[in-house]
Amino acid sequence: MIAFATLLIGLVMGAQSVELVVAEAVAEVxxxxxxxxxxxxxxxxxxxxxxxxxxxxxxxxxxxxxDSLNEEIGRARQRINLPRNPVEA
Numbered sequence: 001m002i003a004f005a006t007l008l009i010g011l012v013m014g015a016q017s018v019e020l021v022v023a024e025a026v027a028e029v030x031x032x033x034x035x036x037x038x039x040x041x042x043x044x045x046x047x048x049x050x051x052x053x054x055x056x057x058x059x060x061x062x063x064x065x066x067d068s069l070n071e072e073i074g075r076a077r078q079r080i081n082l083p084r085n086p087v088e089a
Contacts, residue, residue, distance in 0.1 A: 001022070001023045001025065001026060001065050001073050001074025002020060002021070002022050002023065002026060002029065002063055002064075002065040002074040002075070002076050003020065003021045003076050004018070004019075004020060004021075004061075004063070004076055004078050005019040005020055005021050006018045006019045006020075007078070008061070008078060008080045009084070011056040011081055012052060012056065012080060012081065013052050013053060013054060013055055013056045013057075014051065014052060014053075014054065015049050015050070015051050015052075016049065016050050016051075016052055017047060017048075017049050018031070018047065018048055018049070018050050018061065019045075019046065019047040020041075020046040020047065020063055020076075021046070022046045022065065023065070023074070025067055025073060026065040026066070026067065026073065026074070027042070027066060027067055027068040027070075028040060028041065028042050028065075028066045028070075029041040029046065029063055029064065029065050029066070030063065030064045030066070031048050031050065031061070031062075031063050032061070032062045032063075032064070033050055033052075033059055033060070033061055033062075034059055034060055035060070035062075038050050038051075052080065052081075056081050057081060058079070058080065058081045058082045059079075059080040059081060060077060060078075060079055060080070061077070061078045061079075061080055062075065062076070062077045062078075063075070063076050063077075
């Protein structure tokens with residue numbers, strides 16, 4: 001239902017554009033950085049700028065997809081500035 005089109009690989013900081021691949025059934029997407037709401041998207045373009053701060057620090061970026069009844073229908077997570085599984089890289 002939802003996936004990251006943008007993979008933040010390596011050490012990243014500052015404002016980063018994050019693009020998503022979203023299924024048709026999705027009506028709204030919440031974007032959370034370290035558990036805090038970073039923004040809400042209600043339609044295309046499914047993209048948002050996320051501020052990771054001035055220094056390269058570990059973060060968890062999470063997107064949650066909701067349908068038109070506000071039911072969660074998908075979720076994706078991306079660890080930032082942390083080691084990745086070899087399969088993921």
